[in-house]
Amino acid sequence: MEYRETLYHVDGKVAVITLNRPEKLNAWTGRMAEEIQDAAMTAAEDDNVHVIVLTGAGRGFSAGADMSVLQNINDDNKPAVKEDRPKPTPQDVRIDFRQKYSYFPAIPKPIIAAINGPCAGISLVLTLYCDLRIAAASAKFTGAFVKRGLITEYGGAWLLPRIAGMANAMDVWLTGRVFDGTEAKELGLVNRVLPDEGFLEAAMEVAHDMANNNSPRSMRVIKNQVWDSLFQDLSGALNLAEVEMKASISSEDFKEGVAHFLQKRAPNFTGK
Helix, strand or coil: CCCCCEEEEEECCEEEEEECCHHHCCCECHHHHHHHHHHHHHHHHCCCCCEEEEEECCCCCECCECHHHHCCECCCCCECCCCCCCCCCCCCCCHHHHCCCCCHHHCCCCEEEEECCCEECHHHHHHHCCCEEEEECCCEEECHHHHCCCCCCCCHHHHHHHHHCHHHHHHHHHHCCCEEHHHHHHHCCCCEEECCCCHHHHHHHHHHHHHHHCCHHHHHHHHHHHHHHCCCCHHHHHHHHHHHHHHHHCCHHHHHHHHHHHCCCCCCCCCC
């Protein structure tokens, strides 16, 4: 797929997907959504990629839906012009992770949202599907749907209460107010806040540390455990953990994890 509104590159063991409409604060389009899907599937298929970072070009992450595009939505809530299709999302996972925009949990690699600036509406929902959210201190957030006569879409009303709690989710979605990265951390919406200066480099350090020093197999299984736990009771989670722990002890990455620790050297995990 030709990328017109995003950029994709691999830095070491980290794939970087960049929303690339900086002149419009990376305002969201259907084309951009399809390119992100294609890039995410490309990273998922690359055995040399252990971690994925999603960020925005210029001074914003994404200002939300491009209003000029919204004007061209037809009565069926579909773009009037159909673009070429991205790589398909995984089909061997629970149906919850096969819906539009809900496929990030099905990708077997950690996805980090590096939120470098304004993050509004649908782009805010997208970050909720990421496994970690790192924000610049001055990044501006808003769930602006109520300001446009819309509703919280693509699972945002289901995700945010589970991430930040019911009260904070109601605050974000019902007020549509703007808040910065520091408050986003206080609300529990992001995992950590980093200084504006050198933000992306610092966020990439987190990604590289995970990609270089953590077992890809362990990260894959743990990510699956955590997302699946949203649909499990405690007994189911305990049973799954027992099965996965036995499998881990038989894995190459477990042997390497012990060996590099005892030998006091950098790990060389294979993901097997």
